Amino acid sequence: MRWLRRHLIGIIAILVLVYLFVPIAVVGVLSFNSPVGKYNTSWNEFSIDAWTNICGVPGVCSSFVLSIQIGLFATLVATIFGAMIAFALVRYRFRGRDTTNLLIFLPMATPEVVLGSSLLALFLNLAFPLGFWTVLIAHIMFTISFIVVAVKARLQGMDPRLEEASRDLYANPAATFRYVTFPLVLPGILGAALLGFALSFDDFIITFFNAGTLVTFPVYIWGAAQRGIPVQAYALATLVFLVALVFVLVVQWINHRRRRSLEAAVGIST
């Protein structure tokens, strides 16, 4: 009983983590299912057909590739724009700072239906054709704010003495930026970019409003739901999840190792 009380928070924490992963596990398990009928919602028997023939259903792979393309383009543009804004907010004094902060905050405080429908209202009034470009425009718009917040946190967490030291050693501002500031912020920018990609790749609501006849991976799943989502979609989603998870864990592990060896070199024991 005392043991339970001591570890209560830990037990709840683990249970909540498990809760987060239950549906993902279900998706993974169903990717090895051979469903009865067209709906892949309950277990029937083990099969690796979906994995060995992952593009076997028309449209599933093309929509997947399209989502990756849009995700990469949107992330690239939004990361550059967002990182620039973060630098300006943390490192420069200018008039209109409050307005800028508000403009960054508002898209995050607006539900996706409103973001999606308002952009659609604009494109409809301009008679602008819906498709790849409208989706790309939308994705860049809604990821910028998240990237600004992530990069800004990194910049503010940086030790200012490192840049001061660089200046004291007669580095000009460009050299300080190139050799001190940028390498220090880069992990933060890459983390922000990964978040941006995840947001863009998986976005359904905003995309759905502005896609026209364009079919991204989430739009494909939504459309396929009526006639039954193919097992291949489950396999692809599981694949993305595993690749991303392994990628993040490897990055974490490398960071951990590097920090350990740095600390060992300087002689700090932790």
Place this chain on the structure above:
Amino acid sequence: MATTTSTPVAATSVSTQRRPRTGYLLLLPGIAWLAVFFVVPIITLLITSLQAPVPGRSGVYTLGFEVSNYADALSAYWPQFIRSFVYASIATILALLLAYPLAYFIAFKAGRWRALMLVLVVAPFFASFLLRTYAWRTILSDEGAITSFFNALNLLPDNRILNTPIGVVLGLTYNFLPFMILPLYAALEKIDPRLIEAANDLYARPFTGFRKVIWPLSLPGVVAGTLLTFIPASGDFINARLLGSPSDSMVGTAIQVNFLQFRDYPVASALSFILMAIILTVVFIYIRRAGTEDLV
């Protein structure tokens, strides 16, 4: 969303040495993008919501000042508005109750597992939102273990979870939980662990220490987390569609259907504009009252 109260000294000592023009140039592309593709669309939404139909041509509208669109939208869809805010509120409270122990554990007790646990918290973002929500259909199915368990205890009003408001709220809670955990963790992580020791030393019961020391210091995270959960939950239509019955539809459903199926752009825009106005009002009152203005 980090609620930042960090190093103004550091920021100014660097920034004063630089010319503001470079700052404006850095801002320009991103801010211009947001101005053209966020601010202008919101204005367009307002204009569209006041448009009048062209007689004899469905789906075509002209510039107008039809305030009645708003009355039409509200009288037709007020139950959806109420459902949206009720479901989102319950989901937000549930998410807070689930997220707080986890965030607390990661911040103070996880030790060397901290980085790994944070990765696990964001990991669901890498798995498809729609498929995860579909997976709940399997988990909560009428024949499933969870439904049977609660039915055995006679706890379910409709004898099922799927296609009821309970299913919708559970889906909303699940889908937006990481948005609650991360800001809570960010706030808790800033608290000096020695304060907790001091609280434990000073107050007889651990709960008093929590209530008087940790909870107040974690409030910025609570504010950010509840907003980041409540806002997307109140505009969502996926959970209502996949886990609820047609009579559980939310305002997001109404906006989507009117925009994309009925092509009643003015009413859809009015709904969208009302939703945004209500949420922004709630957000600003909430931030004012909580006293944490510095949200971004």
